[in-house]
Amino acid sequence: MENNSSAWNLEQYPRLKNLRNELLSAKKSVCVERARLVTEYFIKNGFDESRPVLRQAQVLRHILENLTPIIFNDELLAGSTTRFRLGMVVYPEFLSLTIWPELPTMATRPVDPVFISDDDADLLANLVFPFWKDRTIIEHVRREGNNPDYLRLMERIVFYALTKANGISHLVPDYETLVRRGLAALIEEASEREKSAKDQESAEFFRAEQVCFEGVIRLARKYSAACEKEAERSAPERAGELKEIAAALKNVPARPAVTLQEALQSIWITQVALHQENSNMALSFGRLDQILYPYYKSDLAAGRIDEKRAAELVGCLFIKMGDHLPLAPLAGQDVIGGASTDQAVTVGGMKPDGTDGVNELTYLMLNLSAMLALREPNMCARFHKGSAPEYRQAAVESLFHNGAAPALYGDEQVIKALTAHGIDLEDARDYGLVGCVEPVCCGRSMSMTGAIMFNLAAILELALNNGVYPLSGLQIGPAAGSFKEFKNFDEFLEAFKKQLDFMVDLAAIGNDHFAKAHARLHPTPLLSGLIRGTSESGKDVTWGGAKYNSSGVGVIGLADVADSLVALKELVFGNQTISRDELLAALDDDFKGHEKTFALLTEKASKYGTDDPKADQVAAEIVDLVASSFQRRKNPRGGNYHIGLWSLTMHTGLGSLTGALPNGRKKGRPLASGATPVTGVARKGPTASFISTARLPAARIGNGMANNHKLSKSLLGKQGKLEIFRALIDGYFRAGGMQVQFNIRDKQTLVHAQEHPEMYRDLLVRVSGYTAYFCDLNRSMQDEIIARVEDDI
Amino acid sequence: MLKKARNALIVHAMVIGIWLVFHLVKSRSARFRKALEQFNAIYQFRTGDTGRRLIFSDGRIKIRAGIISAPDYELVLLDPPGVLKRLYKNPDDVIKLLMENKIDQRGNNFYLFKLGYLVGLCQRWFQELFAGRNS
Numbered sequence: 001m002e003n004n005s006s007a008w009n010l011e012q013y014p015r016l017k018n019l020r021n022e023l024l025s026a027k028k029s030v031c032v033e034r035a036r037l038v039t040e041y042f043i044k045n046g047f048d049e050s051r052p053v054l055r056q057a058q059v060l061r062h063i064l065e066n067l068t069p070i071i072f073n074d075e076l077l078a079g080s081t082t083r084f085r086l087g088m089v090v091y092p093e094f095l096s097l098t099i100w101p102e103l104p105t106m107a108t109r110p111v112d113p114v115f116i117s118d119d120d121a122d123l124l125a126n127l128v129f130p131f132w133k134d135r136t137i138i139e140h141v142r143r144e145g146n147n148p149d150y151l152r153l154m155e156r157i158v159f160y161a162l163t164k165a166n167g168i169s170h171l172v173p174d175y176e177t178l179v180r181r182g183l184a185a186l187i188e189e190a191s192e193r194e195k196s197a198k199d200q201e202s203a204e205f206f207r208a209e210q211v212c213f214e215g216v217i218r219l220a221r222k223y224s225a226a227c228e229k230e231a232e233r234s235a236p237e238r239a240g241e242l243k244e245i246a247a248a249l250k251n252v253p254a255r256p257a258v259t260l261q262e263a264l265q266s267i268w269i270t271q272v273a274l275h276q277e278n279s280n281m282a283l284s285f286g287r288l289d290q291i292l293y294p295y296y297k298s299d300l301a302a303g304r305i306d307e308k309r310a311a312e313l314v315g316c317l318f319i320k321m322g323d324h325l326p327l328a329p330l331a332g333q334d335v336i337g338g339a340s341t342d343q344a345v346t347v348g349g350m351k352p353d354g355t356d357g358v359n360e361l362t363y364l365m366l367n368l369s370a371m372l373a374l375r376e377p378n379m380c381a382r383f384h385k386g387s388a389p390e391y392r393q394a395a396v397e398s399l400f401h402n403g404a405a406p407a408l409y410g411d412e413q414v415i416k417a418l419t420a421h422g423i424d425l426e427d428a429r430d431y432g433l434v435g436c437v438e439p440v441c442c443g444r445s446m447s448m449t450g451a452i453m454f455n456l457a458a459i460l461e462l463a464l465n466n467g468v469y470p471l472s473g474l475q476i477g478p479a480a481g482s483f484k485e486f487k488n489f490d491e492f493l494e495a496f497k498k499q500l501d502f503m504v505d506l507a508a509i510g511n512d513h514f515a516k517a518h519a520r521l522h523p524t525p526l527l528s529g530l531i532r533g534t535s536e537s538g539k540d541v542t543w544g545g546a547k548y549n550s551s552g553v554g555v556i557g558l559a560d561v562a563d564s565l566v567a568l569k570e571l572v573f574g575n576q577t578i579s580r581d582e583l584l585a586a587l588d589d590d591f592k593g594h595e596k597t598f599a600l601l602t603e604k605a606s607k608y609g610t611d612d613p614k615a616d617q618v619a620a621e622i623v624d625l626v627a628s629s630f631q632r633r634k635n636p637r638g639g640n641y642h643i644g645l646w647s648l649t650m651h652t653g654l655g656s657l658t659g660a661l662p663n664g665r666k667k668g669r670p671l672a673s674g675a676t677p678v679t680g681v682a683r684k685g686p687t688a689s690f691i692s693t694a695r696l697p698a699a700r701i702g703n704g705m706a707n708n709h710k711l712s713k714s715l716l717g718k719q720g721k722l723e724i725f726r727a728l729i730d731g732y733f734r735a736g737g738m739q740v741q742f743n744i745r746d747k748q749t750l751v752h753a754q755e756h757p758e759m760y761r762d763l764l765v766r767v768s769g770y771t772a773y774f775c776d777l778n779r780s781m782q783d784e785i786i787a788r789v790e791d792d793i
Numbered sequence: 794m795l796k797k798a799r800n801a802l803i804v805h806a807m808v809i810g811i812w813l814v815f816h817l818v819k820s821r822s823a824r825f826r827k828a829l830e831q832f833n834a835i836y837q838f839r840t841g842d843t844g845r846r847l848i849f850s851d852g853r854i855k856i857r858a859g860i861i862s863a864p865d866y867e868l869v870l871l872d873p874p875g876v877l878k879r880l881y882k883n884p885d886d887v888i889k890l891l892m893e894n895k896i897d898q899r900g901n902n903f904y905l906f907k908l909g910y911l912v913g914l915c916q917r918w919f920q921e922l923f924a925g926r927n928s
Contacts, residue, residue: 097902097903097906098906100906100907100909100910101906101908101909101910101912101913102909102913103910103913104910104913104914104916104917105913105916105917105920108920118824122824122827125828125910126827126828126830129903129906129907130831130903133901133903134901134903136903138902139901139902139903142901147899155891155898156891156894157891158894330883471894472871472894474894
């Protein structure tokens with residue numbers, strides 16, 4: 001097989017080319033089928049709060065038995081998340097009500113139209129949403145807490161977001177066990193455990209698992225029958241393909257997979273089923289190159305497939321992954337603009353025994369990622385000291401051709417972070433990425449890596465204003481001291497810590513309440529059956545049944561806050577070049593009329609990202625502070641909070657709500673994304689920037705980081721530049737880097753795409769964690785990416 | 794004093810304006826009337842100690858001046874001119890109003906989104922009217 005991405009092109013894969021085009025040209029459509037089925041079920045059978053696990057299993061089976069099987073032309077795998085080529089699932093029990101105001105006009109609006117028929121819109125408006133009025137997770141939490149403060153603050157979004165309001169996800173199911181053993185074996189095991197269960201709750205859990213697994217098998221059989229029916233009216237060649245799919249679905253996922261196609265099919269149909277149970281947010285696939293390799297090898301050895309056929313099959317899965325999108329209101333563009341559902345696939349890296357795990361499928365997947373260049377999957381490539389040069393080269397070439405993926409991960413630092421958070425070494429080595437950039441133990445963790453999105457810049461604003469939030473003028477945080485009266489920087493830092501602890505407590509309390517609400521109202525027995533630990537514990541993952549339990553936090557604004565604290569330390573409290581009165585006035589006036597102060601703050605203070613140990617030390621201390629603040633608390637499942645440094649597109653949305661900051665950032669400007677230095681600050685080049693980021697304490701960053709960089713494609717395409725690029729990355733990981741991701745794009749291309757989006761429909765960019773089509777992003781996000789400094793190598 | 798009067802005027806005008814538009818569309822749109830079936834709710838719009846209620850009951854829509862202690866949903870306009878500006882730009886962008894701290898709210902957000910939906914139906918009706926599809 002050619003391991004060189006540049007040798008692969010879509011003309012050699014007409015099926016994949018066709019499927020890719022179909023996906024890219026499909027219009028986004030809201031699918032109400034799941035919402036209708038779940039609502040009608042509860043209207044008919046009642047909503048029994050006393051037996052939540054079994055109840056959820058029964059409604060899921062009802063959904064799976066009644067979903068319409070949809071088969072598209074040319075596919076080699078069957079299963080559709082919705083009725084549409086590109087659909088959005090409605091979860092009325094979570095936050096889907098937020099799109100209600102847009103239902104009458106969303107199909108015809110000029111910005112981001114989403115199709116929904118009037119009949120479907122009326123079904124949601126007049127039947128579905130009214131049924132769920134008091135039954136959504138968020139209203140349950142509001143009622144139980146009597147409209148609690150943490151919820152009211154959450155609804156302001158600017159301080160933190162609690163994503164459990166939108167469901168349970170952000171983890172990797174145990175697909176290895178699924179394909180190896182099949183659901184029938186798991187049903188048998190659950191049945192035995194039910195008979196010997198220690199209590200009624202466990203017995204019900206094991207019963208619920210069986211009900212769910214049976215539902216998935218029925219879904220598969222339904223698709224099998226549909227394929228056979230479709231074959232009857234198809235041309236001979238296509239009929240043969242459909243019969244193969246039908247045969248595969250008769251075997252999997254009930255029984256162990258035998259072929260590569262069966263393994264892929266087993267995974268995909270189960271993924272479809274999981275998305276009917278709970279939210280389609282970052283339910284990721286794990287280490288597919290490891291899971292699928294035995295089947296690939298066996299098929300090749302038996303002559304059932306060749307390498308090209310294998311690529312076609314895996315390519316079909318990759319394209320399938322993009323068949324659904326998150327359903328969010330237009331205001332959500334500021335938070336997750338352009339996002340897919342962020343299903344990550346991880347390749348390369350160490351095996352659990354520490355040896356290298358790269359195989360032929362690793363290269364195949366990297367080549368597919370380069371060739372298909374779609375926003376799903378979110379491709380992630382693991383590097384370690386023992387990674388072969390040809391693998392590193394292949395990953396870099398894949399990135400060059402794709403332009404935005406894979407994101408690259410340093411095993412040494414990630415494993416260090418996971419073991420520091422209580423994960424066994426072998427399990428830590430087997431990590432996969434979830435969603436944007438979060439490392440988890442595949443198939444063993446209830447990780448909810450995106451549970452809290454936390455705005456650090458808001459904490460700084462509260463500290464500067466004695467707990468008053470400038471945008472609203474309201475006293476939000478504690479009165480921890482007036483900025484003008486602090487005697488030194490340490491006193492200010494104390495005030496910052498008080499605001500931090502206050503907000504962390506609120507966010508964590510809120511997360512806890514949402515977690516408990518899920519356990520009561522919407523447990524996830526199907527997902528639980530595919531997470532290790534639940535068989536031993538007899539508990540749903542929402543009840544703490546998984547082997548590893550944690551909650552993840554995405555911290556936004558590190559670089560701006562670090563630079564601001566450094567500026568305060570050096571120029572305000574240190575040499576007192578800027579008085580406190582002057583600083584506050586300058587911030588209030590957005591630096592208008594305070595040009596000298598602005599120049600001092602932007603030019604004279606040390607900056608994170610310039611290999612300046614003073615600034616990097618402050619950034620590291622902030623990470624430590626935030627991690628310590630969250631780690632004062634446990635989540636309701638007895639797990640820890642893991643912090644990460646990534647931001648989705650929230651750094652632009654939150655930036656628009658943030659005032660001027662002491663690092664010289666002007667009001668309304670985007671915050672720096674993820675762990676990346678502030679745009680324009682890293683003037684000493686990429687090496688200095690990487691060294692700064694590598695100084696962040698990896699052991700404290702259990703929820704991953706997004707270190708965003710940009711390079712000109714035409715520069716990188718020059719002779720020798722790719723090798724320099726590879727050496728830069730190698731050096732970064734040797735220095736202790738945890739993660740890095742790139743936009744390999746020319747600025748002119750991005751600017752041109754802004755003006756002529758119709759010519760750049762599939763132009764991929766890396767946002768802050770996930771990849772998106774540039775033209776799907778709102779203008780502020782596009783501008784932010786364009787403004788990112790191009791590294792010169 | 795002037796600011797208070799201006800804010801009160803905006804609140805009253807908004808509610809009366811919504812009521813008038815709703816009445817117009819209700820009389821012309823079967824879809825809008827369907828959306829009012831079995832929908833009973835009291836919305837209270839307030840700024841400071843001035844308020845007006847929008848009441849849905851038995852398919853009818855009424856307005857009343859004054860504040861009550863337990864409406865189904867209360868919207869407090871913290872920045873009435875800002876709210877007007879935002880709604881003018883994007884009538885169904887209610888979430889942006891919350892994010893920008895232009896409003897405070899009490900009650901089940903179901904009611905907020907339902908109101909947004911009714912506004913959306915009106916928007917659609919007017920779009921079709923201007924496109925020549927409604928009479």
